[in-house]
Amino acid sequence: MSDHVVIVGAGHAAGQAAASLRQEGYEGAITMIGNEPYIPYQRPPLSKKFLAGEIGIDRVYFKPPEFYEKENVTVKLGTRVTEIDRNAKTVHTDKGETFTYSKLLLTTGSRVRELNLPGFDLEGVFYLRNVGDVEGIQSYFNKGGKCVIVGGGYIGLEVAAVAAKHGIDVTVLEMAPMVMARVVGPIVSRFYERVHKEEGVKIVTGAAVSGFEGKNGQLTKVTCADGTAHEADFVVVGVGILPNVELAVEANLKVENGIAVDECCRTSDPDIYAAGDCTNHPNPLLGERLRLESVHNALEQAKTAAAAICGKEKPYAQIPWFWSDQYDLKLQIVGLSAGYDQAVVRGNPDEGRSFAVFYLKEGRLIAVDAINRAPEFMMSKQLIAKGVSIPAEKLRDESINMKEMAAYAT
Amino acid sequence: MTKVVFIEHDGTEHEVDAENGTNLMEAATKHLVPGIDADCGGACACATCMIYVPEEWAAKLPEKEDMEETMLDFCDHSKENSRLACQIEVTDALEGIRVSMPASQH
Numbered sequence: 001m002s003d004h005v006v007i008v009g010a011g012h013a014a015g016q017a018a019a020s021l022r023q024e025g026y027e028g029a030i031t032m033i034g035n036e037p038y039i040p041y042q043r044p045p046l047s048k049k050f051l052a053g054e055i056g057i058d059r060v061y062f063k064p065p066e067f068y069e070k071e072n073v074t075v076k077l078g079t080r081v082t083e084i085d086r087n088a089k090t091v092h093t094d095k096g097e098t099f100t101y102s103k104l105l106l107t108t109g110s111r112v113r114e115l116n117l118p119g120f121d122l123e124g125v126f127y128l129r130n131v132g133d134v135e136g137i138q139s140y141f142n143k144g145g146k147c148v149i150v151g152g153g154y155i156g157l158e159v160a161a162v163a164a165k166h167g168i169d170v171t172v173l174e175m176a177p178m179v180m181a182r183v184v185g186p187i188v189s190r191f192y193e194r195v196h197k198e199e200g201v202k203i204v205t206g207a208a209v210s211g212f213e214g215k216n217g218q219l220t221k222v223t224c225a226d227g228t229a230h231e232a233d234f235v236v237v238g239v240g241i242l243p244n245v246e247l248a249v250e251a252n253l254k255v256e257n258g259i260a261v262d263e264c265c266r267t268s269d270p271d272i273y274a275a276g277d278c279t280n281h282p283n284p285l286l287g288e289r290l291r292l293e294s295v296h297n298a299l300e301q302a303k304t305a306a307a308a309i310c311g312k313e314k315p316y317a318q319i320p321w322f323w324s325d326q327y328d329l330k331l332q333i334v335g336l337s338a339g340y341d342q343a344v345v346r347g348n349p350d351e352g353r354s355f356a357v358f359y360l361k362e363g364r365l366i367a368v369d370a371i372n373r374a375p376e377f378m379m380s381k382q383l384i385a386k387g388v389s390i391p392a393e394k395l396r397d398e399s400i401n402m403k404e405m406a407a408y409a410t
Numbered sequence: 411m412t413k414v415v416f417i418e419h420d421g422t423e424h425e426v427d428a429e430n431g432t433n434l435m436e437a438a439t440k441h442l443v444p445g446i447d448a449d450c451g452g453a454c455a456c457a458t459c460m461i462y463v464p465e466e467w468a469a470k471l472p473e474k475e476d477m478e479e480t481m482l483d484f485c486d487h488s489k490e491n492s493r494l495a496c497q498i499e500v501t502d503a504l505e506g507i508r509v510s511m512p513a514s515q516h
Contacts, residue, residue: 403483
């Protein structure tokens with residue numbers, strides 16, 4: 001059988017894998033199968049510049065359309081893979097097609113967690129994951145009015161920032177006691193609540209949404225379990241994502257909070273690889289297995305998987321990093337702060353819009369949340385990868401340049 | 411369209427027609443120029459689209475904003491003439507510009 005790499009999915013990891021396969025010298029056939037009607041595009045701008053209408057779809061594409069032609073990558077769009085037959089080494093699609101693979105790469109990504117509450121199917125209730133979702137939300141931007149955001153995470157707050165700039169009356173309903181609680185520490189959460197309030201966005205924490213009400217099929221309000229109601233012309237729900245693992249489960253691949261892969265992105269089947277949001281993978285730098293929802297992870301795992309498919313070992317070993325743009329704030333996070341025992345603040349979170357929080361565990365630097373603080377982010381990226389300890393009094397001392405911080409590392 | 415030449419670390423040259431209004435990072439990735447990673451897609455968040463700009467061109471570029479300046483300040487291969495390609499808009503003034511890339515963006 002001739003070489004044929006079939007890539008299931010057409011997101012960041014799929015696009016990067018196609019490019020990396022060719023860079024690694026793979027000359028066989030590549031087929032990419034995606035259920036959206038678009039070639040791979042970058043998702044982060046969907047809740048930022050693309051939502052704001054500052055850039056069009058052509059500037060969001062991961063690689064230009066010509067790339068797939070030039071690199072001889074067959075792209076099947078609007079097509080869903082329905083089954084993997086590991087014995088026959090084939091995949092079947094909802095269009096009735098069958099593709100035979102020599103190597104299969106699963107980049108199935110993730111999907112939004114849905115809120116199946118009463119009224120969820122009313123006009124004006126949106127999620128944000130795809131280009132199509134953004135088009136729906138934008139159609140309401142132009143009308144002005146009121147928007148309720150359900151979920152105060154990255155997506156919810158980025159949408160709130162863009163909507164507020166469009167003159168929309170925005171209310172964010174967050175179930176937890178703090179916004180962004182899953183991704184940043186409490187100091188940073190409180191800071192973001194302050195800034196959103198300064199920008200005119202209302203934030204309600206501890207709010208349990210119970211349903212959506214409407215008139216003639218059109219949303220009019222969002223109700224909460226405590227009996228309160230919030231008028232809304234449209235609502236954007238951002239309450240997390242779930243990995244798309246069903247194909248892998250049905251094919252009896254090992255799945256444990258994501259498709260289980262090794263450091264080279266190999267699944268429990270030697271001819272099947274996986275990369276990106278859908279995987280559960282080992283991280284040698286962190287000493288644990290994890291599933292990540294991140295562009296950086298998707299890109300780096302795709303490079304590793306492509307190399308492995310070409311018979312080269314390029315183990316994935318990266319400190320995770322993330323970013324979020326809201327108003328004039330650039331949040332850059334490096335490392336995972338879970339399990340920290342000391343938070344060290346550099347700068348003043350209560351005034352202005354620039355500071356950083358270092359997270360230490362037994363003295364060792366494990367993560368940083370940096371707001372408009374590129375030096376803290378860039379330097380910490382290096383320090384965390386080295387696994388060093390730095391005294392808290394040095395980290396918080398702004399008279400010490402971040403460049404000099406390495407001198408205090410042990 | 412504006413003619414831009416990207417030079418890899420090993421000297422390989424890539425001459426591309428860059429669309430005005432886009433930026434140099436997009437011009438490189440669109441034309442499959444190796445050596446520009448652009449992990450964050452142009453959000454000035456990752457500093458993996460670093461280029462070196464010859465002195466004679468430096469003055470014709472938009473000035474660095476604080477974020478770009480500090481990101482560059484902490485890059486491994488950064489030099490005085492480093493820029494982040496995602497922060498440089500393509501205009502007629504750049505016709506014929508030649509920029510080079512470091513050995514690695516990480």
